[in-house]
Amino acid sequence: MSHPFIPGTEYTRADVYRLLDVPTHLQRGNWETGYNRYENNLYIFCNVGVKGRTDHDYDNHWEGDDFVWFAKTGTKLRQPQIQWMLNPTGKIFLFTRSVERGAFTFWGTVIAKNSEDSSPVKITWRVEERFLIAVDIEPVPADRTETTISRIIRDTALAKRIKELHGNRCQICGEALKLSDGTFYSEAHHLQPLGSPHDGPDVEGNILVVCPNHHALCDFGAIHLDIETLRRHPLHEIGPQFVSYHNATIAHRSSR
Ligand SMILES: [Zn+2]
Numbered sequence: 005m006s007h008p009f010i011p012g013t014e015y016t017r018a019d020v021y022r023l024l025d026v027p028t029h030l031q032r033g034n035w036e037t038g039y040n041r042y043e044n045n046l047y048i049f050c051n052v053g054v055k056g057r058t059d060h061d062y063d064n065h066w067e068g069d070d071f072v073w074f075a076k077t078g079t080k081l082r083q084p085q086i087q088w089m090l091n092p093t094g095k096i097f098l099f100t101r102s103v104e105r106g107a108f109t110f111w112g113t114v115i116a117k118n119s120e121d122s123s124p125v126k127i128t129w130r131v132e133e134r135f136l137i138a139v140d141i142e143p144v145p146a147d148r149t150e151t152t153i154s155r156i157i158r159d160t161a162l163a164k165r166i167k168e169l170h171g172n173r174c175q176i177c178g179e180a181l182k183l184s185d186g187t188f189y190s191e192a193h194h195l196q197p198l199g200s201p202h203d204g205p206d207v208e209g210n211i212l213v214v215c216p217n218h219h220a221l222c223d224f225g226a227i228h229l230d231i232e233t234l235r236r237h238p239l240h241e242i243g244p245q246f247v248s249y250h251n252a253t254i255a256h257r258s259s260r
Contacts, residue, residue, distance in 0.1 A: 007095070007113075011131075013199035014107035015099065020047065038076050041085070044094035048073070048114075052102045062124065064100070070117060071098060071129045081121040089127060090116045098129060160206055163192035166240050167213050174215035175235040176227075181215060191219045195229075195246035195254075202253070209243025225254045 008023040009015065015023070021031050026042065034040035039048040050073060052064050062074035079086055089096065096115070099108035114129035172188035173180045181189040193212045196204030204210050212234070214222060221227045231247045 007097070009097065009110045010199050010203070011110055011112045014109050016107045017049065019107075020099075041088075046089060046092065046094065046096045047099065048096065049099045049108055050101075051104070052100045067128070069131060071100070071111070071114065071131065073127050073129055075125040075127065077124055079125045080123055081119060081125050083125075086119075086125050090119055096129070098131065160192075162206060162208060163211055166208055166211050167192055169237045169240050170213040170235070172213065173235065174218050175213050176218040176229075177215060178235055179215045189216075190214065191216055193219050193222050195222075195243075196249040197254070202249075204246070204249070207243070208240055210246045211240075212242065222250065222254070225256045228255045 017031075017035055020026070020035075024042065026035075030042070035047070035049070038050060039046055041047075050064050052066070064071070064073050066072075075086060075089075081087075092115075095113045098111045098114045100111065101108045112131040114131050117128045117130040119128070120126040167190050170190070171180060172190035174190065183189050190213050193214045194204050194206070195210050195212055196202050198204050198206060212222070212229075218227075222229075228251050229247050231242060231244055234242060234247075236242070
C-alpha cells in the first residue's frame with residue numbers, strides 16, 4: 005500500500021490533513037485526542053515522555069524497535085475500536101513527538117504485537133517498516149533555563165549490518181566508542197538524508213558509519229567528505245553520488 009508519509013520525517017496535523025486530503029469538516033476532533041480512523045486507516049498521534057492534552061501521563065515509550073502505547077482513558081480490550089486495532093482491516097500509522105507542541109515524527113505503519121486488558125488498554129506496536137531515523141534535535145523551550153537535546157537514532161536492519169561490517173568504527177576517523185558493557189557504539193548516517201526535502205534512499209551506498217561527533221558534523225554540514233579518504237570495507241560500497249550530494253547540498257560552503 006502506498007501512502008504519502010516518509011518514516012523519520014516530521015509532520016504537523018495540518019500536514020497530515022493536507023497530504024490525506026482530509027476535508028475541513030472532518031479535521032480536528034478525534035485527530036487531536038490521540039487517534040483517529042480515516043478512510044479505513046488509523047492514525048495515532050501521541051506524546052513520548054511529555055504530558056499531552058488528553059493522554060495524560062501514560063507512559064508511552066520505545067522498547068527496542070517496539071512502541072508501548074496506551075489507548076484513551078477508559079478504553080477496554082473488548083471495545084470494537086480496540087478490537088479493530090488488534091485485527092485491522094486497514095493500516096495503522098504511528099506518529100510520536102517528545103515535545104509538548106509541534107510536529108510529530110512518523111515512524112511507519114505498525115501492527116499490534118501484544119495487548120493487555122488494562123484500562124486504558126496497553127498495546128505494544130511493532131513498526132512494520134524499518135528505517136533509520138535522522139537525528140532529531142528538540143527545539144529549545146523559551147521558558148526553561150535547562151534544556152535537553154536528544155538524538156533519536158533508530159537503525160534499519162541494513163544500517164545495523166553495515167555497522168557490524170565496520171566493527172562500529174567511524175568511516176571518517178576510525179574511532180569506535182567502547183561502552184561499559186564491552187560493546188562498541190556507532191551511528192549510521194545517511195549522506196542524502198531520508199526525510200523531506202532530501203528524500204534520500206535507505207541503501208548501502210547512502211549509509212556512512214560514523215562516531216557521534218562526526219555524525220553531528222555531517223548532519224550540520226560542518227565538513228566536506230572525500231570518498232578517497234573514507235575508511236572502506238569491501239562489502240560496503242559507498243555511492244559517489246551520495247557523497248557528492250552531501251558536499252553540494254548539506255555541507256556549507258564556508259567550511260571548504
Ligand atoms: Zn569519527
